[in-house]
Amino acid sequence: MPKTQYVWLDGNFIESEKAMVPILTHSLQYGSGIFEGIRAYSTGKGAAVFRPGDHVRRFLRSARIYSMPVSYSEKELTSAILRLVKKNGLKSCYVRPFAFYNDAHIGLDVTGKKTSVAIAAVDFGSYFGNKDKGIKCIVSSWRRIDSQILPVQAKASGNYLNSIIASHDARSKGADEAILLDIRGFVAEGPGENIFIVRDNKLITPSESSDILLGITRDSLIKIAESRGITVEEREVHREELYTADELFFSGTAAELTPIIEVDGRRVGAGKVGPMTKILSDAYSGAATGADSEFSDWLAYV
Numbered sequence: 001m002p003k004t005q006y007v008w009l010d011g012n013f014i015e016s017e018k019a020m021v022p023i024l025t026h027s028l029q030y031g032s033g034i035f036e037g038i039r040a041y042s043t044g045k046g047a048a049v050f051r052p053g054d055h056v057r058r059f060l061r062s063a064r065i066y067s068m069p070v071s072y073s074e075k076e077l078t079s080a081i082l083r084l085v086k087k088n089g090l091k092s093c094y095v096r097p098f099a100f101y102n103d104a105h106i107g108l109d110v111t112g113k114k115t116s117v118a119i120a121a122v123d124f125g126s127y128f129g130n131k132d133k134g135i136k137c138i139v140s141s142w143r144r145i146d147s148q149i150l151p152v153q154a155k156a157s158g159n160y161l162n163s164i165i166a167s168h169d170a171r172s173k174g175a176d177e178a179i180l181l182d183i184r185g186f187v188a189e190g191p192g193e194n195i196f197i198v199r200d201n202k203l204i205t206p207s208e209s210s211d212i213l214l215g216i217t218r219d220s221l222i223k224i225a226e227s228r229g230i231t232v233e234e235r236e237v238h239r240e241e242l243y244t245a246d247e248l249f250f251s252g253t254a255a256e257l258t259p260i261i262e263v264d265g266r267r268v269g270a271g272k273v274g275p276m277t278k279i280l281s282d283a284y285s286g287a288a289t290g291a292d293s294e295f296s297d298w299l300a301y302v
């Protein structure tokens with residue numbers, strides 16, 4: 001018999017299939033929720049959640065941006081995540097905390113409306129099936145959300161409509177994923193991933209000024225690269241730099257480190273996973289699985 005899976009909902013563990021909300025729930029209708037995506041990895045000492053404190057802090061910041069009351073502290077949410085992974089008996093998994101207006105009403109005013117926090121933890125493998133060989137991308141004709149329109153540092157459900165339309169459009173044109181430019185035409189990010197360029201043994205990645213989500217994987221890779229003496233530039237990136245890159249890859253909790261071998265029908269570098277990508281990918285999985293003790297404080301064992 002498969003093991004019963006639970007979700008954490010407002011302080012209690014309940015069976016997943018019993019965790020239901022009414023169809024008119026505000027955040028379901030209007031996208032007014034905020035969420036996080038976190039991975040846990042199987043390590044030599046059992047399952048460990050990767051940088052849970054950083055994810056929970058970003059979660060609480062997303063809520064604060066929208067003045068959304070969340071009744072749980074960083075400590076309570078972090079503990080709930082670890083306990084849930086353990087209770088569900090998961091080794092390597094994806095954890096999805098979600099804060100939402102748990103109130104079935106028509107209308108946009110959320111003043112005084114009830115909020116809930118749910119956390120789900122599910123088995124999860126590679127986000128891209130062809131991750132190891134590298135993926136093919138196209139630059140989307142959809143632009144990344146501008147922070148004058150929606151706050152991009154809030155990981156809010158509604159933001160992901162921009163991601164979904166760009167990703168679906170890319171896939172319908174035969175690509176694996178989209179790359180979005182910011183409103184000015186500089187490279188921003190993927191629909192759910194940050195992007196890195198390797199050129200002349202340097203790492204280049206769009207800066208905060210390109211309205212990217214400041215990814216925790218991005219931060220981890222910058223720290224890993226710097227610890228190995230690799231130069232990292234965070235700056236505005238021109239579209240054509242995608243075409244002249246030696247190597248290119250996405251980073252993200254779901255995508256981990258995914259090589260990009262083609263952009264707009266043009267081969268990136270040698271058209272295969274490059275040496276710097278391989279070094280960083282191995283180093284990232286070493287840190288995430290506890291094999292590399294240098295970054296052991298990123299792991300919380302369940």
Ligand SMILES: Cc1ncc(COP(=O)(O)O)c(C=O)c1O
Nearest residue numbers: 192193194213215216217252253
């Ligand atoms: C739009 C967007 N950019 C970047 C990322 C990568 O962020 P992280 O590495 O924290 O998962 C994500 C995923 O959360 C995302 O949704």
